[in-house]
Amino acid sequence: MTGFAKLIRTTAFRLTLVYLFLFALFAASLLAYFAWNTRRLITEQISTTVSAEISEITDIYTRRGLHGLVRTIENRALRPGANLYLVTTPTGQAIAGNVGSLAPGVIGSSGWSETFYRRLDDPRDENHRALVYVTQLESGFRLLIGRDLDERRRMFGIVAKAAQWSMLVVIVLGIGGGIFVARRVLHRIDAMTGTTRRIMAGDLSGRLPVGRSGDELDRLAENLNAMLERIEALMTGLKEVSDNIAHDLKTPLTRLRNRAEEALAKSRSEAEYRSALERTIEESDGLIRTFNALLMIARAESGQARGDMVDFDAADVAAGIHELYEPLAEEDGMTLQVKAVSAPLHGNRELISQALANLVENAIKYGKPAAVPLDTDAASTARDILIEARQDGAHVLLSVRDHGPGIPEGDRKHAIERFVRLEASRTLPGSGLGLSLASAVATLHGGELRLGDAHPGLTATLVLPVSADAGARLAAQTQDVPQKAA
Amino acid sequence: MRLLIIEDDRESADYLVKAFREVGHIADLAGDGEEGLAMAESGDYDVLVVDRMLPKRDGLSLIGVLRDKGNRTPVLILSALGQVDDRIKGLRAGGDDYLPKPYSFAELLARVEVLSRRHGGPAEETTYKVGDLELDRLSHRVARGKDELTLQPREFRLLEYLMKHAGQVVTRTMLLENVWDYHFDPQTNVIDVHISRLRSKIDKGFERPLLHTIRGAGYMIRDGLR
Numbered sequence: 273m274t275g276f277a278k279l280i281r282t283t284a285f286r287l288t289l290v291y292l293f294l295f296a297l298f299a300a301s302l303l304a305y306f307a308w309n310t311r312r313l314i315t316e317q318i319s320t321t322v323s324a325e326i327s328e329i330t331d332i333y334t335r336r337g338l339h340g341l342v343r344t345i346e347n348r349a350l351r352p353g354a355n356l357y358l359v360t361t362p363t364g365q366a367i368a369g370n371v372g373s374l375a376p377g378v379i380g381s382s383g384w385s386e387t388f389y390r391r392l393d394d395p396r397d398e399n400h401r402a403l404v405y406v407t408q409l410e411s412g413f414r415l416l417i418g419r420d421l422d423e424r425r426r427m428f429g430i431v432a433k434a435a436q437w438s439m440l441v442v443i444v445l446g447i448g449g450g451i452f453v454a455r456r457v458l459h460r461i462d463a464m465t466g467t468t469r470r471i472m473a474g475d476l477s478g479r480l481p482v483g484r485s486g487d488e489l490d491r492l493a494e495n496l497n498a499m500l501e502r503i504e505a506l507m508t509g510l511k512e513v514s515d516n517i518a519h520d521l522k523t524p525l526t527r528l529r530n531r532a533e534e535a536l537a538k539s540r541s542e543a544e545y546r547s548a549l550e551r552t553i554e555e556s557d558g559l560i561r562t563f564n565a566l567l568m569i570a571r572a573e574s575g576q577a578r579g580d581m582v583d584f585d586a587a588d589v590a591a592g593i594h595e596l597y598e599p600l601a602e603e604d605g606m607t608l609q610v611k612a613v614s615a616p617l618h619g620n621r622e623l624i625s626q627a628l629a630n631l632v633e634n635a636i637k638y639g640k641p642a643a644v645p646l647d648t649d650a651a652s653t654a655r656d657i658l659i660e661a662r663q664d665g666a667h668v669l670l671s672v673r674d675h676g677p678g679i680p681e682g683d684r685k686h687a688i689e690r691f692v693r694l695e696a697s698r699t700l701p702g703s704g705l706g707l708s709l710a711s712a713v714a715t716l717h718g719g720e721l722r723l724g725d726a727h728p729g730l731t732a733t734l735v736l737p738v739s740a741d742a743g744a745r746l747a748a749q750t751q752d753v754p755q756k757a758a
Numbered sequence: 759m760r761l762l763i764i765e766d767d768r769e770s771a772d773y774l775v776k777a778f779r780e781v782g783h784i785a786d787l788a789g790d791g792e793e794g795l796a797m798a799e800s801g802d803y804d805v806l807v808v809d810r811m812l813p814k815r816d817g818l819s820l821i822g823v824l825r826d827k828g829n830r831t832p833v834l835i836l837s838a839l840g841q842v843d844d845r846i847k848g849l850r851a852g853g854d855d856y857l858p859k860p861y862s863f864a865e866l867l868a869r870v871e872v873l874s875r876r877h878g879g880p881a882e883e884t885t886y887k888v889g890d891l892e893l894d895r896l897s898h899r900v901a902r903g904k905d906e907l908t909l910q911p912r913e914f915r916l917l918e919y920l921m922k923h924a925g926q927v928v929t930r931t932m933l934l935e936n937v938w939d940y941h942f943d944p945q946t947n948v949i950d951v952h953i954s955r956l957r958s959k960i961d962k963g964f965e966r967p968l969l970h971t972i973r974g975a976g977y978m979i980r981d982g983l984r
């Protein structure tokens with residue numbers, strides 16, 4: 273598209289054309305109104321003058337007779353810029369005046385009329401228009417007095433000329449202004465387009481230019497920049513994740529391959545082969561688990577797991593997970609406790625259970641106190657892990673608190689990311705996906721995963737929106753079922 | 759036990775047929791949904807192993823047609839879609855069990871054997887007996903020989919499930935699904951710890967252990983002499 277074609281296709285230019293048309297229409301009607309009023313005014317003025325002269329001349333005729341009349345007419349007709357005068361006999365014979373010829377029939381009809389005429393003394397022999405008044409005198413003679421309408425025509429000409437010029441000015445200024453505005457807008461849009469092209473080509477760091485005027489284009493550019501900021505962050509995150517996935521899946525795959533290779537090269541006995549194969553299966557099971565966890569996170573994050581939402585009590589989930597993990601914690605030398613107050617939830621029970629299970633597993637794995645205090649009381653509480661379910665205003669809190677080393681505040685956000693394993697935990701087995709899944713599950717339910725300080729230790733809390741409807745429905749269900757006797 | 763495997767991936771199908779035959783079962787193979795449906799309707803199978811994504815007719819619709827015609831043969835669904843809601847969809851369509859790919863053969867075998875027993879076996883009994891271990895499901899009492907054993911409610915349910923399938927291998931995931939009703943995969947050996955607690959109650963101090971660990975598969979309760 274050429275520059276000009278592009279210019280006249282802009283919204284600014286099209287708007288200008290619309291305004292131009294409207295303005296021209298307005299100017300034209302204004303001029304027309306002016307012209308019509310002027311014409312009316314001139315006509316009125318002429319008729320007033322003519323009426324006055326008619327009565328004056330009629331008076332002269334009454335007082336001084338035909339002779340006086342003719343003399344007065346002859347006198348007045350000779351003055352420069354004189355009105356039109358004509359006196360005729362009852363048969364239509366002209367006897368005095370300055371009118372050479374008239375349109376036929378004018379002199380015969382009394383009253384006002386517009387007519388063509390020719391002056392006696394007019395050398396150019398042209399036809400003119402005039403407004404005339406004809407009256408019959410007492411003796412049957414007819415008197416015509418009128419005035420040339422040339423003045424009116426000239427006035428009209430001036431107005432028409434003014435209309436022409438103003439139209440021209442309006443159009444030139446309008447189109448010029450339109451082009452000016454359109455070019456300015458186009459220039460800024462072109463700058464934006466250029467930037468977006470660069471961004472599309474892969475340079476995600478590009479940002480749209482923002483002016484200082486704060487107009488609608490600036491606001492648009494600011495919003496687009498905010499969007500680009502978010503996209504860039506997401507892309508960086510995605511890249512990090514895929515790098516991590518590559519690393520965390522390739523490492524066990526390499527181990528797997530190396531073991532198989534080693535077994536093939538070195539194993540002598542059946543027992544050696546067997547143990548090598550068993551380790552291979554273990555390793556692939558680990559890989560499968562990692563894959564499943566990744567898929568689960570992806571599904572939770574994309575909101576696909578929104579089906580299967582049911583009403584349930586967070587306290588039941590807490591009690592269930594406590595029951596499942598209590599022996600494991602005990603075997604690890606920890607004490608797993610639960611403090612659950614009924615709190616209604618609406619969601620995917622399975623996913624929330626799994627999220628809580630992940631938090632408990634983390635607490636058992638990483639929540640051991642760094643140094644056991646000498647004081648025996650403190651030493652025993654230091655190995656406590658507490659699962660808590662309660663309602664706090666509009667939120668249901670499902671938390672797990674340990675007394676381990678905790679996570680430094682600066683690392684907490686980072687710890688939730690996929691595959692991130694903090695320095696302190698690198699030596700322990702794990703996939704680095706537990707917190708990511710818990711966080712994704714919380715997000716799916718419109719909540720979040722909060723990591724806090726338990727002084728010492730870590731409190732990981734699933735903050736989920738409370739469901740009042742679920743509470744009512746759960747209460748109705750429990751009423752239906754007769755309570756077991758204690 | 760007669761099995762029908764409906765699976766379009768030739769290699770894994772052959773592997774399954776061979777593996778089932780090695781442990782003494784008869785396994786037939788169908789390569790697509792239509793063939794599988796025809797064979798399932800005509801043959802007298804104890805269990806059907808059905809892949810979810812099949813050419814010509816998908817697994818779920820195959821199960822639906824069978825159930826509509828009154829065929830109650832137990833069906834185990836195999837699927838690469840291993841997520842919770844896919845599992846629920848499979849069970850709603852009429853499947854009896856669901857196993858996500860990739861699976862271990864030991865897990866599949868254990869589940870298929872439990873399914874075939876459920877189908878052909880006697881109605882649920884009120885007491886289970888393995889060796890000198892007795893469990894009364896109504897009074898919730900457990901005794902070994904003359905000794906009354908005190909079990910926690912969950913330990914009772916764990917033992918109940920194991921004894922219901924006495925002589926059969928039950929895997930850790932089967933226990934997690936049937937005793938706890940969780941369908942996720944814990945990253946830790948949480949089931950093993952429950953088993954070892956139970957074991958300390960029912961086997962500790964007795965000459966003959968009843969609760970056995972089956973390497974690479976799971977657990978089995980049985981009278982060691984049989």
